[in-house]
Structure formats: C-alpha cells, structure tokens
Amino acid sequence: MRIVVLAGGVGGARMADGFARAVLPEDLTVIVNTGDDFEWHGLLVCPDLDTVMYTLAGIANPETGWGIQGDTWGALEMLGRYGGETWFRIGDRDLATHVYRTFLLRQGLRLSEVTARLCRALGVRAAIWPMSDEPVRTIVETEEGPLPFQEYFVRRGCQPRVRSFRWEGLEGARLSPEARAALEGADLVVIAPSNPYVSIGPILALPGVRELLQDRTVVAVSPIIGGQALKGPAAKMMAELGEAPSALGVARCYRSFLDGFVLDRADAALAPAVEAMGIRPLVTDIVILDPSARARLAEEILRWVAS
Numbered sequence: 001m002r003i004v005v006l007a008g009g010v011g012g013a014r015m016a017d018g019f020a021r022a023v024l025p026e027d028l029t030v031i032v033n034t035g036d037d038f039e040w041h042g043l044l045v046c047p048d049l050d051t052v053m054y055t056l057a058g059i060a061n062p063e064t065g066w067g068i069q070g071d072t073w074g075a076l077e078m079l080g081r082y083g084g085e086t087w088f089r090i091g092d093r094d095l096a097t098h099v100y101r102t103f104l105l106r107q108g109l110r111l112s113e114v115t116a117r118l119c120r121a122l123g124v125r126a127a128i129w130p131m132s133d134e135p136v137r138t139i140v141e142t143e144e145g146p147l148p149f150q151e152y153f154v155r156r157g158c159q160p161r162v163r164s165f166r167w168e169g170l171e172g173a174r175l176s177p178e179a180r181a182a183l184e185g186a187d188l189v190v191i192a193p194s195n196p197y198v199s200i201g202p203i204l205a206l207p208g209v210r211e212l213l214q215d216r217t218v219v220a221v222s223p224i225i226g227g228q229a230l231k232g233p234a235a236k237m238m239a240e241l242g243e244a245p246s247a248l249g250v251a252r253c254y255r256s257f258l259d260g261f262v263l264d265r266a267d268a269a270l271a272p273a274v275e276a277m278g279i280r281p282l283v284t285d286i287v288i289l290d291p292s293a294r295a296r297l298a299e300e301i302l303r304w305v306a307s
C-alpha cells in the first residue's frame with residue numbers, strides 16, 4: 001500500500017511520523033507545503049519542509065514541534081548585535097540547514113533534489129518532497145492590507161483579521177515531478193491535520209492537484225477538535241472567513257475529493273453531518289502529541305481504509 005501524506009508543519013509532521021512508524025519507508029511519501037518559505041538574510045528557509053524532515057529524523061524539538069532539539073542561539077544573538085532582524089528565530093544548528101540548502105540551490109539543484117540530499121544525510125528513509133520546485137509564497141490579505149505569510153504568522157502573531165489568501169508565483173509553479181509521480185501511484189492519500197488554508201491550501205492550488213485527488217482514495221484528519229485548533233490560527237481564520245470553526249468546516253474545504261474524514265471523539269456528534277456529505281467518518285482519538293499515539297492513529301486509518 002503506497003501512502004502519500006499531504007502536510008504542513010507541526011500537525012503534518014506528527015501525522016507523517018505516525019505513518020513512518022506504521023509502514024515501510026519505501027511505501028511512504030510526504031508532500032509538503034512550501035507557501036511558508038521565505039528569504040531570511042539571503043538564505044532560503046522552508047519551515048514546513050524542515051519541521052517534517054527534523055521530525056522524521058528524530059531531531060525535532062519536542063516542546064515547540066519546530067526547530068532542532070537542544071539547539072542554541074548564538075548566531076541569532078550575534079545577528080541582533082549587528083542590528084539584523086531577529087523576530088524569526090533560527091537556532092545555530094537549524095541555520096546550517098538553510099546555509100547548506102541555499103548553497104546547493106545556487107549550484108543549480110532543484111529544491112526537491114536539495115531536500116532529498118538533506119533527508120538522506122539525516123537518515124530519513126521515507127520520501128519527503130516539496131510541493132513545487134518553483135517558489136510559491138502565501139500572502140495573507142488582512143484588514144490591514146497584504147502581509148507575507150511569516151510577517152503575519154510570526155511577526156504579527158496572527159493578530160490582523162484575515163480576509164483571503166493569495167499565492168505569489170502560483171502562475172509559474174507546478175507540482176514537483178517527484179510529488180506528481182507519488183500522487184499518481186498512491187493507493188491512499190492522507191491529508192494531515194494541518195491548516196486547511198495556509199498549509200494544505202497552497203498544495204491544492206497547484207494546477208492539476210484537485211483533479212489528481214479526485215481519482216484517488218483520499219482521507220483527511222481534522223486539525224480542529226471541539227471547535228479549536230490544537231495550535232496556530234486555523235480556527236481563528238475559519239471564523240474570520242465566515243466559516244464556523246469546526247471539524248465539519250474542514251471536511252467542507254475538501255469535500256469535492258474526500259472519501260473519508262477522521263474526527264476526534266469530542267466531535268462524534270458531527271459524524272452524521274459528514275456522512276450526509278457523502279464522506280465516510282471515522283471517530284477516534286486524533287490528538288497525536290506522542291509517537292505512540294501517532295503510530296496508533298496511522299494504523300487505525302490503514303485498517304479503516306482497508307475495511
């Protein structure tokens with residue numbers, strides 16, 4: 001059974017980790033959002049790719065979900081002394097990732113090739129691909145005007161009210177060839193419990209992706225439990241966009257191609273409404289903070305899909 005997980009950062013990495021523990025590495029591909037990527041002091045930073053990569057490599061910081069466990073902050077402090085901007089926190093070890101990635105990109109490698117190299121060096125055996133080799137940048141249209149994603153998310157702490165999103169570079173961007181091949185060969189596509197707008201939205205916005213998903217078996221895991229996101233602005237965004245913040249709203253985002261939807265026990269009452277949309281519901285525990293819970297959920301999804 002060939003599994004493809006569509007993922008953002010922290011929620012995506014947790015689900016990808018569950019499948020990495022449940023299936024053989026050659027059967028798992030993770031396609032990751034790059035809409036959060038940005039240039040930091042001349043270096044390309046890919047927050048979601050790195051979160052997934054560090055998590056599958058077993059070196060992610062368990063407290064934050066992002067960054068590297070035990071990282072230090074000497075470079076950032078020094079940067080601050082020079083008057084450089086330090087609102088985006090990059091640890092010393094993490095910095096090496098961005099230095100080396102940028103170095104390889106300047107030699108002419110595609111982001112997919114660079115990612116594969118970094119993953120191999122870190123001992124990650126499942127395939128992790130960026131959604132696209134071409135830059136796609138999420139712009140958040142807020143009541144205060146347009147903000148590049150990291151300005152909205154980190155610098156402004158998701159405070160400004162959201163009106164809509166757009167993706168710079170989307171016209172020239174394609175699904176990466178590796179990601180396309182994986183999706184075409186997938187027996188099951190799992191949409192991780194990631195932000196449907198800013199983590200999964202950019203992947204779905206790439207030409208042809210929705211059509212590809214219509215031809216596959218696709219299940220999604222809700223990032224919303226009891227009307228709230230476990231982390232981040234997903235629920236706040238839903239409310240500001242006029243969608244009731246609930247697991248049901250997430251299912252609605254994906255309804256045109258979704259076969260199954262996994263909700264938390266706390267949302268069991270929503271299962272009939274999911275079913276009424278023609279989508280099979282699975283009600284279970286979907287808080288997957290620790291590795292055993294991640295593996296358990298992945299195994300449960302595999303059994304459910306097989307039945």
Ligand code: GDP
Pocket residue numbers: 007008009010011012013014048051193194195199221222223224225228229230231232233234235286287288289
């Ligand atoms: P980001 O790029 O780090 O913001 O990551 P994602 O978009 O992948 O993840 C953020 C989303 O993950 C939020 O909406 C959270 O509610 C959700 N999330 C994080 N941890 C969990 C978890 O353990 N279970 C579920 N169901 N959702 C989670």
Ligand code: CA
Pocket residue numbers: 008009010036047048199
């Ligand atoms: Ca992200």
